[in-house]
Amino acid sequence: MSEITPELVRHLAGLARIEVTDAEVAQFASQLALIVDSVATVKAAVNDDIKATSHPIPMANVFREDVVRPSLTQAEALSGAAESESGRFKVSAILDAD
Amino acid sequence: MAKDQLMDYQKALETYEVVIGLEVHVELNTNTKMFCGCANVFGDEPNTNVCPNCLGFPGAMPAVNGKAIENSIKIGLALDCEIAATGRFARKNYFYPDLAKNFQTSQYDEPIAFEGKIDIEVPSGKVFTVEIERAHMEEDAGKLTHVGGSTGRIQGAEFSLVDFNRAGVPLVEIVTKPIYGAGDEAPELAAAYVRSIREIVKNLGVSDARMERGNVRCDANVSIRPKGQEKLGTRTETKNVNSLRSIERAVKYEIQRQAQLLSQGTAIIQETRHWHEDRGATSSGRPKSDADDYRYFPEPDLVPVQPSKEWIEQLRATLPEKPAIRRKRLQELWGFSDLEFRDVVNSDLLDEIDDTVKAGAKPQAARKWWTGEVARIANSEDKDITELAITPSQVAQIAELVESGKLTDRLAREVLTGVLAGEGDPAEIVAKRGLEVVSDDGALLEAIDKVLAEQPEVLEKIREGKVQAAGAVIGAVMKAMAGSADAARVRELVIQRATEK
Numbered sequence: 001m002s003e004i005t006p007e008l009v010r011h012l013a014g015l016a017r018i019e020v021t022d023a024e025v026a027q028f029a030s031q032l033a034l035i036v037d038s039v040a041t042v043k044a045a046v047n048d049d050i051k052a053t054s055h056p057i058p059m060a061n062v063f064r065e066d067v068v069r070p071s072l073t074q075a076e077a078l079s080g081a082a083e084s085e086s087g088r089f090k091v092s093a094i095l096d097a098d
Numbered sequence: 099m100a101k102d103q104l105m106d107y108q109k110a111l112e113t114y115e116v117v118i119g120l121e122v123h124v125e126l127n128t129n130t131k132m133f134c135g136c137a138n139v140f141g142d143e144p145n146t147n148v149c150p151n152c153l154g155f156p157g158a159m160p161a162v163n164g165k166a167i168e169n170s171i172k173i174g175l176a177l178d179c180e181i182a183a184t185g186r187f188a189r190k191n192y193f194y195p196d197l198a199k200n201f202q203t204s205q206y207d208e209p210i211a212f213e214g215k216i217d218i219e220v221p222s223g224k225v226f227t228v229e230i231e232r233a234h235m236e237e238d239a240g241k242l243t244h245v246g247g248s249t250g251r252i253q254g255a256e257f258s259l260v261d262f263n264r265a266g267v268p269l270v271e272i273v274t275k276p277i278y279g280a281g282d283e284a285p286e287l288a289a290a291y292v293r294s295i296r297e298i299v300k301n302l303g304v305s306d307a308r309m310e311r312g313n314v315r316c317d318a319n320v321s322i323r324p325k326g327q328e329k330l331g332t333r334t335e336t337k338n339v340n341s342l343r344s345i346e347r348a349v350k351y352e353i354q355r356q357a358q359l360l361s362q363g364t365a366i367i368q369e370t371r372h373w374h375e376d377r378g379a380t381s382s383g384r385p386k387s388d389a390d391d392y393r394y395f396p397e398p399d400l401v402p403v404q405p406s407k408e409w410i411e412q413l414r415a416t417l418p419e420k421p422a423i424r425r426k427r428l429q430e431l432w433g434f435s436d437l438e439f440r441d442v443v444n445s446d447l448l449d450e451i452d453d454t455v456k457a458g459a460k461p462q463a464a465r466k467w468w469t470g471e472v473a474r475i476a477n478s479e480d481k482d483i484t485e486l487a488i489t490p491s492q493v494a495q496i497a498e499l500v501e502s503g504k505l506t507d508r509l510a511r512e513v514l515t516g517v518l519a520g521e522g523d524p525a526e527i528v529a530k531r532g533l534e535v536v537s538d539d540g541a542l543l544e545a546i547d548k549v550l551a552e553q554p555e556v557l558e559k560i561r562e563g564k565v566q567a568a569g570a571v572i573g574a575v576m577k578a579m580a581g582s583a584d585a586a587r588v589r590e591l592v593i594q595r596a597t598e599k
Contacts, residue, residue: 015193016200054186054396060404063164064528066128069135069149077153077262087144088259091195093244 004033102379103358107282107350110322110357117318117330118349120228122272122295124201126169127242127306127313132237133160133203138268140311144261152266154198160399162187165265165266167210167403168413169304170235173270173446174269175212175414177230178300184404185210186433187397194262196239207396209234210403217422218294220286221444223436225422228291229275240265254327254374276330284320285349290340292316293446294421299419309340316345320352320521322360331356332366336380341482342446344425348373354458379554428452445469447483453490454497463497464490488517508535508581514531523590533582542575542588549574560596568592 009032013020020028036067071077074087083090131138136153150158174181188206214230241264246256272295280287300307307313315358321333334356339348354429356366370383419427429439432455442448447468454464468483470495476483496513499505505528506511516527528534549571550557559567571592576583 009550036484052396054398055401058404060184062162062168062401064135064161066163066165067135068130068137071136071147072151072153074143077148080448085259088243088261089145089195091256091258091260093246093257094194 004036016046102351104351104354104356105361110354111282113277114322114331114353114357114360115325115327116280116353117321117323117333118277118280118284119333120274120288120291121317121319121335122237122292123269123315123317124173124272124295124299124305124307126166126268126270126304128163128165128169128268130163132163132166132268134597135161136266139263141410141412142263144263147263147267147500148199152262154197154200155229160203160397162400162403163268166235167405168491169268169302170210170233170270171405171410172302172304173272173299173412174214174233176302176417176420177211177214177216177233177272179211179230179233182208182210182212182403183403183409184208184402186402188394189397190236191393192419194239195258196242196266197507198240198262199500202236202239203397204236204394205234210405216291216294216298218287218290218408218507219422219425219443220283221288221440223440224283226277228277228287228288231273232274233270236269236271238264238267238269240520251281252352255455266322266563283313283462284353288316288318289346292345297421297448301421301424306485309342310485310567312340315340315446318345318349318352320349320356321366322353322356324360331360331463332368334366334369334372334380336371337383341375344373344375347378352377355380367383378397378512432465434461434465438465441469445483447473449495450483450490454494457491457494459494459497460501462495463501467493467497467514471514471547473513486518487520488514492517492524499524502526503584503587504534506581506584539587539591539593542579542591543595545575545578546571546592549578550592550596556595560593565593568596579592 006029009025009029010020013025026032035046078087078089081089126138129565130136131147131152134149136147136149136312140149151160171181185205185208187203189201189209190204190206191201193200202331209232211233211402212231212454214233216228216230217225218228219225240260242260243259244255245259273503274291277287279338291315296307297311299305299314305313309315316339318336318339319333320336321331322577323329323331334352336348352371359366367382367385369385370396371380372383373380387451418424423447425439426444429436431438432451434442442451442465444469447465450468451461451464454468455461472488475482476486479486496505496510496517499513500507500510509528512531512533513524513527516522516531517524521527537596553571553574556567556570560571568589572588575588575592576585579588
């Protein structure tokens with residue numbers, strides 16, 4: 001069983017700016033652990049002969065025409081924002097100008 | 099902010115060897131974004147070219163812009179790169195509000211192009227071959243505006259405002275291998291390299307290539323090591339260097355700063371640094387390690403890109419000539435001396451002059467106008483020449499008006515001022531401002547006769563064969579015509595008139 005601690009879930013939720021209750025933290029911790037364990041199971045079955053697969057169906061070169069399609073309006077785009085100002089999303093300042 | 103101590107540049111180069119590496123981001127000028135059909139336009143109202151995809155809404159599915167793939171392959175080919183037979187997109191995970199998805203769709207271990215090279219000529223005329231490590235496709239991030247604090251910079255900002263119009267715009271990131279041996283020309287080489295990349299993508303037609311709009315952006319890696327030492331020094335990566343002049347200055351600054359630190363026995367910190375154009379200095383950003391963990395993994399929502407050999411060859415056949423070859427051809431075609439031509443290249447006026455010549459101007463006239471009066475005005479207004487509101491076709495029209503004797507140089511400069519002020523095309527300005535040279539000999543003769551009558555002693559001298567005496571008369575006539583006369587024609591007429599009488 002992987003070590004997905006409640007602290008780790010809270011940290012991730014904080015980074016993603018998602019509010020979580022204690023009940024949710026417990027629920028997500030066990031769900032995330034299950035996912036990580038499943039990956040570990042798959043990993044154990046893989047040897048050097050098996051190529052990494054990112055897509056289950058062997059297909060390539062699926063392209064879109066370079067033609068503009070309607071976008072959302074500014075009001076629609078901002079309708080789900082916690083805060084907005086001058087047509088932009090308003091977010092907390094993060095000290096890292098990268 | 100504490101001021102960095104800098105070692106004298108020449109002294110730094112006596113002791114240390116410089117190694118640079120350049121990462122150039124090129125924004126493609128496709129109609130739409132990389133993974134959605136939102137318009138790729140600069141300067142629109144904020145958050146009006148956005149959709150569930152580029153806003154990172156759950157469930158939105160990306161769809162690759164085929165034109166962006168084509169343009170990326172062209173860039174790779176123009177840089178003499180191999181094109182990957184199969185390539186994938188990868189998610190680069192990070193938490194920062196400039197991308198709403200919390201990851202950037204990029205390429206990791208399978209870039210579309212790799213192992214290229216390009217010859218770069220520096221102002222001294224020396225040519226360096228810069229090796230390209232890779233060119234990969236990715237998407238641009240949104241634009242953050244930091245509000246509050248004293249400087250508008252992120253330090254001390256109270257909050258940030260995000261515009262996602264740019265999020266998802268196709269980018270190609272071109273990464274060089276470490277560049278050795280440029281010595282004291284490393285700063286010029288860095289700038290000349292970016293100039294060449296800009297020229298290539300512009301001539302390919304795949305990017306608007308306007309640095310002031312961020313279409314071409316450069317991060318400069320600089321490290322130094324004591325001469326003779328094999329181990330590379332610790333490098334810094336300077337971001338936000340967005341003009342050719344800044345690139346040159348930033349690289350030079352880092353060399354001097356690092357040399358001073360090493361000579362004092364202080365270790366260089368591997369970090370991101372920011373370039374500040376206003377004070378001509380870099381400042382410390384965040385520490386950066388090679389092990390920055392972006393948890394890259396193959397993008398599960400997109401299938402691999404596998405350009406066929408036929409497609410690649412078809413695109414190769416459409417490539418314009420390489421910058422070095424184009425330069426050689428143009429110099430021969432125009433008959434410029436090495437000095438004249440280098441001046442044009444280093445002033446970034448090659449395309450302008452090429453277009454002006456194509457619009458009908460004589461090469462030397464085109465060169466004279468762009469490197470002379472237009473450059474002078476740009477300089478005095480502290481602007482990039484491309485920011486001035488004048489087109490090559492308008493310069494060609496002015497040159498043509500001078501060539502045909504309809505304008506004197508002085509009048510032409512006035513027309514130029516009018517064009518820059520947005521008064522219209524040269525011909526309109528000539529008409530509106532009444533600037534055309536008086537080519538009506540009648541009007542000139544009238545003025546000449548008047549002046550000769552006022553200065554009988556001069557008339558006498560000319561008759562005696564002292565032709566240089568005519569200067570005074572010509573000057574007076576030009577003044578009477580308010581400068582709108584062709585001095586050579588006036589001279590002819592003065593002498594003709596004086597000897598007739």
